[in-house]
Amino acid sequence: MLSISGLVKRYGTRTILDGLSLAVEPGAVVAIVGESGTGKSTLLNLIAGLESPDAGRIELAATDLAALDDDARTRLRRQAIGFVFQAFHIIPHLTALENTVLPLVLQGVGVRERVARAHRMLEAVGLGDRSQSMPRELSGGELQRVAIARALVHRPALVLADEPTGNLDPDTAQSVLALLAASARADNAATIVVTHSEAAAQTADRVLRLARGQLATAPALRAAAP
Ligand SMILES: Nc1ncnc2c1ncn2[C@@H]1O[C@H](COP(=O)(O)OP(=O)(O)OP(=O)(O)O)[C@@H](O)[C@H]1O
Numbered sequence: 001m002l003s004i005s006g007l008v009k010r011y012g013t014r015t016i017l018d019g020l021s022l023a024v025e026p027g028a029v030v031a032i033v034g035e036s037g038t039g040k041s042t043l044l045n046l047i048a049g050l051e052s053p054d055a056g057r058i059e060l061a062a063t064d065l066a067a068l069d070d071d072a073r074t075r076l077r078r079q080a081i082g083f084v085f086q087a088f089h090i091i092p093h094l095t096a097l098e099n100t101v102l103p104l105v106l107q108g109v110g111v112r113e114r115v116a117r118a119h120r121m122l123e124a125v126g127l128g129d130r131s132q133s134m135p136r137e138l139s140g141g142e143l144q145r146v147a148i149a150r151a152l153v154h155r156p157a158l159v160l161a162d163e164p165t166g167n168l169d170p171d172t173a174q175s176v177l178a179l180l181a182a183s184a185r186a187d188n189a190a191t192i193v194v195t196h197s198e199a200a201a202q203t204a205d206r207v208l209r210l211a212r213g214q215l216a217t218a219p220a221l222r223a224a225a226p
């Protein structure tokens with residue numbers, strides 16, 4: 001589904017990603033851990049085509065991202081990718097339901113079907129009774145769950161989640177992670193979750209650590225703790 005090789009990203013004189021490689025199969029959940037500032041969000045932005053690499057290759061569903069023009073990259077992103085941003089990116093003047101339904105609007109799904117699907121997604125994240133709420137009326141964790149509903153509603157082939165449980169209590173975090181993993185398996189979607197949470201890493205099929213610009217297999221976080 002996703003295949004990355006030799007990925008290099010620099011900001012000025014700093015090399016953030018230094019020849020990184022990664023392959024994720026359909027249906028697999030990969031957790032990426034690593035210290036703050038190591039380049040985890042940068043990696044997700046590159047995969048989503050929101051930034052361009054200095055070297056290396058990113059293939060999504062056998063399509064080389066660099067071979068696409070901006071419009072084609074945007075279309076691929078809308079259709080194939082669900083992104084839970086670290087900073088949510090929830091649109092403030094739209095309700096929870098209107099935010100959730102957006103990917104389906106962009107895909108031209110009919111109004112009845114898209115509202116029904118967005119409702120089901122909000123129910124799945126425990127916000128079935130908050131669909132008409134405005135973002136300013138929602139807590140940080142509720143906003144995060146709207147962002148997750150929006151990332152999954154169009155059943156993308158690739159789900160990228162940047163700290164999706166950072167604002168959630170342990171029980172809600174667990175149910176959101178279970179939802180991410182279940183929808184990955186149900187829709188055969190490749191899923192990458194950036195996380196600092198041990199619980200999050202434990203729901204993954206593989207845990208990788210980003211350090212010095214490269215990914216390496218990480219031992220179970222529990223085992224690594226002193
Ligand atoms: N547009 C930019 N210009 C210059 N430097 C940047 C830019 N974006 C990110 N960086 C730097 O690149 C490094 C990696 O940033 P990134 O956001 O990918 O880290 P991260 O691993 O996601 O960290 P965190 O766990 O804190 O979210 C950081 O040192 C950051 O300051």
Ligand SMILES: [Mg+2]
Pocket residue numbers: 040041042086162
């Ligand atoms: Mg980050």
